[in-house]
């Protein structure tokens with residue numbers, strides 16, 4: 001059955017400006033790191049992606065090595081681009097990245113011009129795209145001059161293979177340096193993708209203020225701490241760990257105590273725990289978009305429910321600060 005996107009898909013989503021750029025992103029974006037490799041049924045992936053787009057999620061985030069195996073998330077997404085989403089290409093923001101290991105040898109990892117340019121080509125081929133909307137340096141690589149890494153992003157823009165570029169997990173200092181280099185080159189370095197969640201608040205220590213100063217936006221990855229900020233860990237942490245994402249980091253007694261206290265705040269606000277976690281990231285002065293993973297449309301709907309209440313009283317914010325500081 002051919003896919004026809006829901007006609008009302010833009011009616012309830014309030015898109016947000018990425019820094020001072022002209023790019024708009026939905027407050028909730030979908031990440032394809034975990035549930036879109038060859039180890040998951042294609043039909044489930046298709047159902048989640050269609051549902052996301054039907055509900056106004058216009059941004060899909062990928063990277064060269066998402067899977068498993070590496071490359072398979074881009075391949076599966078490419079299949080969707082060729083079929084369901086082909087008529088909607090101009091309504092979709094696709095991102096990809098290179099930085100972590102992708103192929104053997106010295107040119108399949110890092111921040112060199114050699115790696116970034118060849119990996120971007122390979123990603124475009126896998127996804128059946130002529131360009132990506134957003135291309136990232138996936139991680140800082142101190143052994144490569146920043147001019148070279150940002151220069152490679154600039155080349156992709158000039159070649160028409162990326163419309164905007166970004167950086168991920170860069171420190172505040174390196175972010176400011178990258179922004180200065182990009183400004184000199186005239187390349188649209190518009191966004192930073194950091195980890196950020198109620199259990200991981202490092203960005204508040206200088207990164208968010210740097211981005212504000214540089215006119216850049218931000219999109220938070222692992223906003224649910226890879227599933228830790230969900231009820232399944234409150235109810236039965238051991239079973240959840242065994243049945244779900246076994247790589248989940250931070251499954252400590254301290255974090256579980258924090259999660260339980262946060263669950264009470266969520267309940268008071270009439271939100272689910274994931275809804276609280278996402279709404280808090282989107283509160284005033286927070287981030288542009290949150291990049292959530294989902295293994296079902298039900299999870300996605302739950303997460304989208306966060307958007308109906310993203311304001312917090314001062315008392316709630318103070319209480320949350322107290323809880324998350326342990």
Ligand code: NDP
Pocket residue numbers: 030031032033034035061062138168169193220221222223224225226227228230231232243244245274291292293294295298299300302303
């Ligand atoms: P999340 O914190 O969003 O965790 C997602 C997981 O939480 C899902 O896979 C699911 O677990 C569970 N979940 C989601 N919603 C619900 C819900 N409503 N109720 C119960 N459980 C729920 O982070 P991810 O690790 O998936 O990362 C999100 C995206 O961020 C990635 O896809 C990627 O695009 C990006 N990312 C970027 C990185 C970078 O270096 N730039 C690094 C890591 C991620 P389950 O699958 O077990 O059902």
